[in-house]
Amino acid sequence: MAAQWELGGDARKHIMDGGDEAGLTAIMTGLGSLSYGELAGERMKLGLMIHDPEEEQDCFSDNTHASHFFDALGIRNVYLGTYRRADRSLVTGPSISDLVKAKSPEVDAEVRAKLDATMEAMNALYLRALTTESYDQMIGEDNDKGNAVVQHAIDALLDQTKSLERAVATLDLKAIKFEGSASFDSPDKVQQESKAVGDGGGEQH
Numbered sequence: 001m002a003a004q005w006e007l008g009g010d011a012r013k014h015i016m017d018g019g020d021e022a023g024l025t026a027i028m029t030g031l032g033s034l035s036y037g038e039l040a041g042e043r044m045k046l047g048l049m050i051h052d053p054e055e056e057q058d059c060f061s062d063n064t065h066a067s068h069f070f071d072a073l074g075i076r077n078v079y080l081g082t083y084r085r086a087d088r089s090l091v092t093g094p095s096i097s098d099l100v101k102a103k104s105p106e107v108d109a110e111v112r113a114k115l116d117a118t119m120e121a122m123n124a125l126y127l128r129a130l131t132t133e134s135y136d137q138m139i140g141e142d143n144d145k146g147n148a149v150v151q152h153a154i155d156a157l158l159d160q161t162k163s164l165e166r167a168v169a170t171l172d173l174k175a176i177k178f179e180g181s182a183s184f185d186s187p188d189k190v191q192q193e194s195k196a197v198g199d200g201g202g203e204q205h
Contacts, residue, residue: 015027021173024096024099024171024173025173025175025176027078027096028096028164028167028168028171028173028176029176029177029178030078031075031078031079031096031164032161032164032165032168032176032178032179033178033179034071034074034075035075035157035160035161035164035178036157036158036161036178036179036180036181036184037178037179037180037181037184038179038181039068039071039072039157040154040157040158040161040181040184041180041181041182041183041184042181042183043057043067043068043071044068044150044153044154044157045154045181045183045184046181046182046183046190047139048139048147048150048151048154049183049187049190049191050190050191051139051140051141052139053136053137053139053140054136055139056135056136056139062134062135062136064129064135064136065125065126065128065129065130065134065135066126068122068125068126068135068153069122069123069125069126072118072119072122072153072157073119073122075115075118075160076115076116076118076119078096079095079096079097079111079112079115079164080095080096080097080112080115081093081094081095081096081097081098082095096167096171097111097112099171100167100170100171103170103171104170107163107166107167107170108167110163110166111160111163111164111166111167114156114159114160114162114163115160117156117159117160118153118156118157118159118160120156121152121153121155121156122153122156124149124152124153125138125149125150125152125153128146128149133146135150138150161178164178165178
């Protein structure tokens with residue numbers, strides 16, 4: 001991955017060759033899609049909806065809480081153009097935040113606040129997994145407190161996505177569509193398919 005993004009790397013070349021708008025479009029599409037359809041939807045809401053421990057994503061390592069936390073942190077890092085190395089030193093550079101702030105300080109402040117709110121919710125989820133119960137127990141049926149912690153993080157991601165959409169509009173990037181999720185777009189269908197699998201009418205082996 002480091003080689004892909006270093007100077008001359010294929011990933012960096014692909015972004016740079018398309019010009020500024022293409023690069024910004026790719027970055028904002030990735031941020032919004034991870035925030036909404038991928039993380040909030042497929043990785044979190046799906047498991048919570050059907051209360052299936054096997055839908056915790058990292059079901060073999062029981063490390064789902066960390067995966068979710070650092071996915072959310074990655075979104076924040078990319079928007080702010082900053083991240084902390086393993087040795088705790090801070091890396092900073094030009095950011096999407098700088099571009100949005102130049103056009104609308106209000107929108108940038110809104111996005112930053114939503115990113116912080118998401119990290120607070122993810123931190124609560126992370127700490128609960130370390131001190132109280134594992135993530136697969138949090139999404140279990142009849143666990144109102146655990147479910148609420150996960151749902152709070154999902155809600156923060158959804159709220160964050162709306163602000164990212166405002167940032168997209170502020171940057172005047174028109175060709176962007178965030179990845180969706182059946183968990184949000186077709187919840188009844190997801191529930192029906194889950195019930196069919198549970199009744200033995202799902203996958204054939």
